[in-house]
Amino acid sequence: MKLSCGLQESRPSPPRAISVAALLVAAVLAFCCLRRLEFSSISYHPSRPSPEVGIWELRNAQSQTGIICDVTHYRYNICFVNGLTLLDPASLTFFLLPPHHHSATTSGDGADSTRGNSSAPFTQKLRTYPRKWEHQIMAKITELTVTTGTPRNASCDVVHDEAALVFSSGGYTGNLYHEFNDGMIPLFVTSRLLAGRSAVLVISEFRRWWGSKYAAVLRHHSRHPPIKLDDVTSTHCFRGGAVVGIVSHGDMTINPALMPNGETMLSFRAFLDESYRAGENRVAELGSESVRPVLVMVVRNGSRSVTNQAEVTALADRIGFLVKTFTPTRNTDLYEAYRVINASHAMMGVHGAGLTHFMFLRPESVLVQVIPLGTDWVAETCFGRPAREMGLKYVPYQIDVEESSLVERYDRNDPVLKDPDSVVRQGWMNTKNVYLKNQTVTLDTARLSRYLKFAYRKARRFMAKSDRRGGSYVEKLYLRKLS
Numbered sequence: 001m002k003l004s005c006g007l008q009e010s011r012p013s014p015p016r017a018i019s020v021a022a023l024l025v026a027a028v029l030a031f032c033c034l035r036r037l038e039f040s041s042i043s044y045h046p047s048r049p050s051p052e053v054g055i056w057e058l059r060n061a062q063s064q065t066g067i068i069c070d071v072t073h074y075r076y077n078i079c080f081v082n083g084l085t086l087l088d089p090a091s092l093t094f095f096l097l098p099p100h101h102h103s104a105t106t107s108g109d110g111a112d113s114t115r116g117n118s119s120a121p122f123t124q125k126l127r128t129y130p131r132k133w134e135h136q137i138m139a140k141i142t143e144l145t146v147t148t149g150t151p152r153n154a155s156c157d158v159v160h161d162e163a164a165l166v167f168s169s170g171g172y173t174g175n176l177y178h179e180f181n182d183g184m185i186p187l188f189v190t191s192r193l194l195a196g197r198s199a200v201l202v203i204s205e206f207r208r209w210w211g212s213k214y215a216a217v218l219r220h221h222s223r224h225p226p227i228k229l230d231d232v233t234s235t236h237c238f239r240g241g242a243v244v245g246i247v248s249h250g251d252m253t254i255n256p257a258l259m260p261n262g263e264t265m266l267s268f269r270a271f272l273d274e275s276y277r278a279g280e281n282r283v284a285e286l287g288s289e290s291v292r293p294v295l296v297m298v299v300r301n302g303s304r305s306v307t308n309q310a311e312v313t314a315l316a317d318r319i320g321f322l323v324k325t326f327t328p329t330r331n332t333d334l335y336e337a338y339r340v341i342n343a344s345h346a347m348m349g350v351h352g353a354g355l356t357h358f359m360f361l362r363p364e365s366v367l368v369q370v371i372p373l374g375t376d377w378v379a380e381t382c383f384g385r386p387a388r389e390m391g392l393k394y395v396p397y398q399i400d401v402e403e404s405s406l407v408e409r410y411d412r413n414d415p416v417l418k419d420p421d422s423v424v425r426q427g428w429m430n431t432k433n434v435y436l437k438n439q440t441v442t443l444d445t446a447r448l449s450r451y452l453k454f455a456y457r458k459a460r461r462f463m464a465k466s467d468r469r470g471g472s473y474v475e476k477l478y479l480r481k482l483s
Contacts, residue, residue, distance in 0.1 A: 005175075005177040005178075005181070005251075005351075005352075005353060005356075005378060005381075005382035005383075066082055066083070066096070067079055067082070067096055067124070067146055067147075067148060069124045069126075069146070071124065071126065074132065074133060075130045075131065075132055075133070075248045075250075076130035076132060076186070076245055076247055076248050077132065077245050078126075078243070078244065078245035078247060079094075079126060079146045079243075079245060080241070080242075081094055081146055081244065082241050083099065083241055084096070084097040084099070084237060085097065085163075085164060085238045085241050085242040086151055086156065086237050087202070087232075087235065087237070087238070087242075088152075089229075089232045089233055089235065092143070092145065092229070093144070093146070093147060093151070094144065094145070094146045094147070094166070094242050094244055095147055095154075096146070097151075097154065097237070121148040121150070122147060122148045123145060123149060124146050125144070125145050126143070126144060126244065127143050127144070128144060128166055128167045128245045129141045129167070129170060129171045130186050130246055130247070131172075137171050140170060140205075141170050142229065142230070144166065144204075144244060146244055153235065155235060156235055156237035157235045157236070158234050158235070158236045158237070159236075159237045159239065160224075160236065160239065160240070161240060162197070162239075162240045163194060163197065163200070163240030163241045163242055163243060164199065164202045164227075164236075164238045164240075164241075164242040164243070165187075165191065165194070165199040165200070165201050165221075165222075165243050166202040166204075166229075166242060166245065167183075167186070167190075167201075167203060168203070168205045169183060169203050169206055170205025171205075173205070173207065173210055174330055176328065176330075176353045176356045177252075177382065178353075179210075180356055181248075181252050184217060184268075185252065185253075185254065185268060186246040186248045187246055188267075188268050188271055189246070189254055190243060190246040192260055192261070192263055193243065193247075193260065199221070199240070199243075200224045201221060201224070201226040202227045202236075202242075203226050203227065203229060206230060206231075209331070211226070213334055214334070216275045216277075216334075216335060217275045220271065220275040251381050251382065251386075252381075252382060253265065254267070254268060254389075264389065265386060265389040265390045266363060266389070268359075269363065269391075272338070272360065273342070276335060276338045276339075276342070292320055292322040293322065293344075293346060293459035293460055293463045294322045294343065294344040294345050295316055295344065295348060295455075295459070296326050296340065296341050296346070296348070296357075297309075297312075297316065297323050297325045297326060297347075297348055297349065298326050298327075298328065298347060298350075298354050298355055299326065299327040300349070300350055301327070303436060303438065303439065303440070304350045304436065304439060304440065304441065305441075306350060306441055306442070307405075307441070308445070311445055312443055312445065312448065313325065315448065315452060316452055319449070319452050319453055320460075321346065321452075321456060321459070324340060326340070326341075326354075326357070327354075328354040328357060337360060338360045341357055341358075341360035341361060342360050342361070342362060344365065345460075345462050346365055346366035346367070346368065346455055346458075347361055347365075347367050347368070348367075348368040348452075348455070349370065350372065350441060351370065351371055351375050351378070351379045355369065355382075355383055356383075358383060358386075358387055358390075358392065359390070361390075361392055362466065363390060363392065364391055364392070364462045364465065364466075365392060365393070365459065365462050366392065366394075366395060366455045366458045366459045366462065367383070367392045367393070367394050367395065368395045368397060368451065368452070368455050369383050369394070369395070369396050369397065370441065371397065371398045372399055372404060372441055373399065373401065373404045373406060373417070373435055373439065374420035374423060374424055374431055374434060374435030374439075375431065375435050375436065376398065378431060380396075393455075393462070395451055395454060395455050400444065402444070403441050403442055404417075404440075404441060405439055405440040405441070405442070406434075406435075406438075409438075423435075
């Protein structure tokens, strides 16, 4: 089921932070210490760890090579393959090879006399897209296998010194919100578990347009071209092991308590800044176009569009903004979007996937989200809370009933208008079909004026600060937060 901005039909139960954190911390330690260890046996961590004893088992596992998996999380499955790893493209399997296997290109039948026959090999199947609860969408994601079993052909056609970082770019890709929520943010979170070591990205459901769209970000994750799992025919071996799956902390969020160095959404914003090479010259050049703060007006067509958009744009101009209208599509060039938005001081738009471009705003700039009827909680979850986590000045404009097109379709005493919360509580489909798909807004410019004047004052203040600071402000703020 596709949802407007990546939310499940019913909210997930709170993640088991203690057990998952313990698992990931232990896995990271095992993974990072890989090259220093002398391996004498193959071991694995059970795929369903007990919260009470899992951390102790994992501590013991750190001294051995093996596979560590967590398939208990609500959102994702993940496996760490700690040792020389062979990718067999025919079976879509990642094999943990024995410690004495020669990774140079060889031929052979895969026989392995070092393992013995004392126990059956460990095997775990998983799909590397972090929306486990959506069974229909997960069925379209390639199923992979990690195992300590023996491959039929143990020769390595291509050998990499780095680890493989394996994930899917399928699912709801095509919707910008999901591309970040289910892709770019979890990829950033998981890449931090490599403790700065380089990786080779191995991607299933790879689309050429998606690869072009996110080329700058992918290059910043890895200096190597990604391996397109759907097209690969050669056997690849990874001396650095493999991380199969990516970690999601929730909707548009990063939990610093679960990160190796306390990274946050602000850290992710700094990573985007580095990916698109924002620097002193670019910000200064674009910021010099006007002495007025720049407001990027995100324009929607169809559902949740603003019927009096021209009036709203004129109002913002009269208040003092230099308004730049922005109508994103699936094919919008992210570099150009970043170039404009990163140099602006404020953004405004109705709740929807296009508002995900707020990720390119600099900390302390302003985000004005227009919230249609019945979308309070989804607007807060998708953009309100994340905006505050990224250090933005968040201004929610919740429309009145009279500003909604639904007044023309429903009686004034209908719960759709009178008590939207009661309608939303009946299930996600009500939110989707009533409030998201079949509503437009006509904004009350007199009422909106108060909000835009407030946003203008905040934007002017930020403009003055950023001009005094100069340089890549987000990088400086990020470093200050970590110090």
